[in-house]
Amino acid sequence: MIIRSAKVIVTCPGRNFVTLKLETDEGISGIGDATLNGREMSVVAYLEEYILPALIGKDPQRIEDIWQYLYRGAYWRRGPVTMTAIAAVDVALWDIKAKVAGMPLYQLLGGKSREKVMVYSHATGLDIDSCLNEVRKKVELGYKAVRVQCGIPGLAATYGVAKVPGQPYEPADSRLPAEHVWSTEKYLNHVPSLFAAVRKEFGDDLLLLHDVHHRLTPIQAARLGKEIEPYHLFWLEDCVPAENQASFELIRRHTTTPLAVGEVFNSLHDCHELIQKQLIDYIRAPLSHAGGITNVRRIADFAAIFHVKTGFHGATDLSPVCMGAALHFDSWIPNFGIQEHMPHSEETDRVFPHAYKFSGGFFTPGEVPGHGVDINEELAAKYPYNPAQLPVNRLEDGTLWNW
Known part of the structure; x- marks a missing residue:
């Protein structure tokens, strides 16, 4: 079994969500959440430009090896964008593995x-x-x-x-x-x-x-x-x-x-x-x-x-x-x-x-089997991305503060 295709789905049914979908050559798919509130498109770019091309042809059941490849293999480690992208891949792989096993993920x-x-x-x-x-x-x-x-x-x-x-x-x-x-x-x-x-x-x-x-x-x-x-x-x-x-x-x-x-x-x-x-x-x-x-x-x-x-x-x-x-x-x-x-x-x-x-x-x-959540891609396409950012805080004297 290998990963045959990978794509990122951005949708806004009331608010923005980023979803990664991986599909194997045996027709089994898995999805992961890649949403980073207010910085969604940064994760989209990280996935599409750097991660997804490297996943094609890999064995989706080697979850630990793929995790290490994406974490240790990147000189610029950690940070919310990188780790959100890795998380989306990881959850999608666990979804696939549980479906292959015919079990709910907790098993x-x-x-x-x-x-x-x-x-x-x-x-x-x-x-x-x-x-x-x-x-x-x-x-x-x-x-x-x-x-x-x-x-x-x-x-x-x-x-x-x-x-x-x-x-x-x-x-x-x-x-x-x-x-x-x-x-x-x-x-x-x-x-x-x-x-x-x-x-x-x-x-x-x-x-x-x-x-x-x-x-x-x-x-x-x-x-x-x-x-x-x-x-x-x-x-x-x-x-x-x-x-x-x-x-x-x-x-x-x-x-x-x-x-x-x-x-x-x-x-x-x-x-x-x-x-x-x-x-x-x-x-x-x-x-x-x-x-x-x-x-x-x-x-x-x-x-x-x-x-x-x-x-x-x-x-x-x-x-x-x-x-x-x-x-x-x-x-x-x-x-x-x-x-x-x-x-x-x-x-x-x-x-x-x-x-x-x-x-x-x-x-x-x-x-x-799997984590039990799917995405309706046809319906998701009806809700286009709507740029929205989180606020900032200032004290009463105008000093920027933690939001």
């Missing part, structure tokens, strides 16, 4: 470690009251865990908060980056009151999560973690930029609030120190940005040694292909923690028919 990884996968959803509001209404809707749908974000008084826009209550949050909304204004002081003064209100309304059983989105310094993050300790969050996510892994040592000294990080990571080198020193509790590197199943399995196995669990990124800036593969991985991985879930639009679900199913706050990956 090839070692079989199930659990019967269902707990996910968390997002609840956002322009203020605390509207946020509580959105939390209520998620609870009524059966979610056991909810990420809670609300508007900050005095700021026109806040990360994670939909412009229209109840509508999906999509930050990449303009051809050139929009500019948002940020105030750390206003944010820190307001967030504890949000979680006080949520706990008062919903009690202690609901699992609560919150994303800071890299906005704080280590000592500010330590303050926030300490002040929200009475509300027992499941995790506090991305509280500081993680380039300096030692930053988490200061945070850890001041708070027992669990810490999660990693959606922008693309290799074990990005989080080796965080994991080994047990400075975090959850690693969030997604399959589609961290080199695929082959590489993320290495990260997860290393994390397990140090009591760190997985909590993979799963926003709508990843396609259903990534979600399907992640759910198989989640079903197998012994140190699973939780899986993020933002529902895709009906348009997206029609373009990407899938076997995975949601019920009562949990997902099951489906029992079809």
Whole structure:
């Protein structure tokens, strides 16, 4: 068996997705997610110019060898573009291998470690009251865990908060980056009151999560973690930029609030120190940005040694292909923690028919061979690429800040 053809499919059923499709000479195909939000076409170019020509004629079942060829064989290693491209190839190859075996993907990884996968959803509001209404809707749908974000008084826009209550949050909304204004002081003064209100309304059983989105310094993050300790969050996510892994040592000294990080990571080198020193509790590197199943399995196995669990990124800036593969991985991985879930639009679900199913706050990956997600190429062609970039942040005095 050899790879006979490879192509990249770009589609925009409400938002942009990049999909790699590999096909063998025996007619078996596999697909992988190559979406990099706001930088989609950079991955397209990397795949089409450098990777796909090298794949033709290779044995698709030699997944490890192909992974090493694409990683070690490139002098310019790592980085989000390279690792997203490698991830797309890797997931497509695992899809093919599972189809050849006639098994759902989780069986090839070692079989199930659990019967269902707990996910968390997002609840956002322009203020605390509207946020509580959105939390209520998620609870009524059966979610056991909810990420809670609300508007900050005095700021026109806040990360994670939909412009229209109840509508999906999509930050990449303009051809050139929009500019948002940020105030750390206003944010820190307001967030504890949000979680006080949520706990008062919903009690202690609901699992609560919150994303800071890299906005704080280590000592500010330590303050926030300490002040929200009475509300027992499941995790506090991305509280500081993680380039300096030692930053988490200061945070850890001041708070027992669990810490999660990693959606922008693309290799074990990005989080080796965080994991080994047990400075975090959850690693969030997604399959589609961290080199695929082959590489993320290495990260997860290393994390397990140090009591760190997985909590993979799963926003709508990843396609259903990534979600399907992640759910198989989640079903197998012994140190699973939780899986993020933002529902895709009906348009997206029609373009990407899938076997995975949601019920009562949990997902099951489906029992079809492969990762259980396909792409309707004819329908995908009806949604052309629509350039859209993520915003940038400035402090109130105009200083550029972390978005």
